[in-house]
Amino acid sequence: MARIALDAMGGDYAPHQIVLGGIDATESGVDVVLVGDEAILTAVLDAAGASLPIVHAAEVINMGEDPAAAVREKKDASVIVCARLVADGEVAGMVSAGSTGASMAAAAIGIGRIRGVGRPAIAAVYPIGIPTVVLDAGANLEVSPEHLAQFAVMGSVMAQVYLGIEHPTVGLLNIGEEPSKGRDLEKAAHALLADAPVRFIGNVEGRDLGAGVADVFVTDGFTGNVLIKAVEGVARGVGTAVLEALASDDDEQVQAAVSAVLPKIMRLRERFDPEAYGGAHLLGVKGTVVIGHGASSRIAIANALRVAADGADRGLVARIEAGIGG
């Protein structure tokens, strides 16, 4: 599989869990390069009895820092070095669970946009029911109708590459089905999308998520970010409510049944867990960039690396280039 740079210093559980995730991904065939403080990473690798190539990076961008300023000032930060490796062609992509803003800034400045892409966008896969690609999930809080049309092309490629759907359908996230619904943004985007080289099916609503109405939902980064965070929270909330309801029942028969079905429900919970999906993609830059949750564990990092390598192997970037150009 493709070679992927891993920002070993980014994330709440860095560097330990990040390095362990890197080791796991290597075992499933990903060519992982650790990026970060060489002495620290060597120590973590030694403790784990493993060996991985390391590219030294002397600095780290922390969660609280202003991303734009940090990217300008810390030229040798791990996330910047990752982006540089992508730009130089040393690796096909990068994974970071550090500050999302810093990853976006590093990728936009260090790697650069695909020709014709106005704004890179964050794409997330909503995993419940029929999986759905949602973008923008937070890179651009305000966008133009033209940006939404480009998101539709990038999201379609993502659905092809990751969901295996040859001709994915695209919906415009809105407050009603009729083309006249929504803000000026949605009204103008509806007309542009109808002419875009995608399989546009019209407006979709929040309730259509996961229902197979469209494979790709396009929206601005404010709405998309609120949406993705809310559905994660609700999925967890409902799961918890189910467990609590079962556990609190005083019917003996129900109590006996709970211990039998609990493992099943716990397995189901994993499906709703964003960890299992490894992270969100930054689409529109010249490399496969996966942004993990800050709280990424070893499992999440390994998944993110596999997803990044998979995208690189299947030509995610080249296919977006062709789609935007076409």
Next chain:
Amino acid sequence: MARIALDAMGGDYAPHQIVLGGIDATESGVDVVLVGDEAILTAVLDAAGASLPIVHAAEVINMGEDPAAAVREKKDASVIVCARLVADGEVAGMVSAGSTGASMAAAAIGIGRIRGVGRPAIAAVYPIGIPTVVLDAGANLEVSPEHLAQFAVMGSVMAQVYLGIEHPTVGLLNIGEEPSKGRDLEKAAHALLADAPVRFIGNVEGRDLGAGVADVFVTDGFTGNVLIKAVEGVARGVGTAVLEALASDDDEQVQAAVSAVLPKIMRLRERFDPEAYGGAHLLGVKGTVVIGHGASSRIAIANALRVAADGADRGLVARIEAGIGG
């Protein structure tokens, strides 16, 4: 309890289910007045062996119609007559499961805004976990920071009246905790909310819904509408996934357990059902206005009427007037 006008001609299952819901609400003490075609409503009442006061309305606004035009042209539509009864002080509030746009237009024009309210807003209660009032859920797709500050006051009154919380906390729906996050709208609203006569706790995110972080979430009507529809869909999707996972298990022990826990999970599902909450409120007009789902059944209508009467009895409108003035 208070006297409430019921638009008996609005909704997918009108007039039959609507009238039956009216009869049910009467039995729990609501003083219901049916509004609609007298001959039709008399026939439905006769068939049900019940009797309710009827105010005749010769016309109906259908779902497909342009709300603003319909409200101008159909002066004798059932929803307009409901609003007129509120304005004339004949009833304390109204319930309609017809076109949301028509209900909003009828209320705004026919009943009128509370002094000092720039824009009436739709408030919904998110029922999972710790109940949360979310507004605006769709009345105003684009708003000013000042509107958001007014929504905070109105939403706080709603939490006092319906959730029984004396000093409700208010959060601004945003993409991160820091005051500097969000669009220009959120940045300006954050400053205004800090000075508003509410218990503002700062920014909240989608994942905080139902988690007890804030009792009231304020946002623009586009974001709020997408959010509310999405969380309803996710709650249903997760419920379905739990049932499917249990039903499809081939472990005999699990199969035996499923029949025992199924009734419990089905009861839980009802909690996530928007029907149980009767509908959303249009806050900021001089009457208690509850807008039901188009697909409202008898149960949903009876709940909506109880909620409307409850709000009227507890002085919802007077308390908003006092809050906005203060």
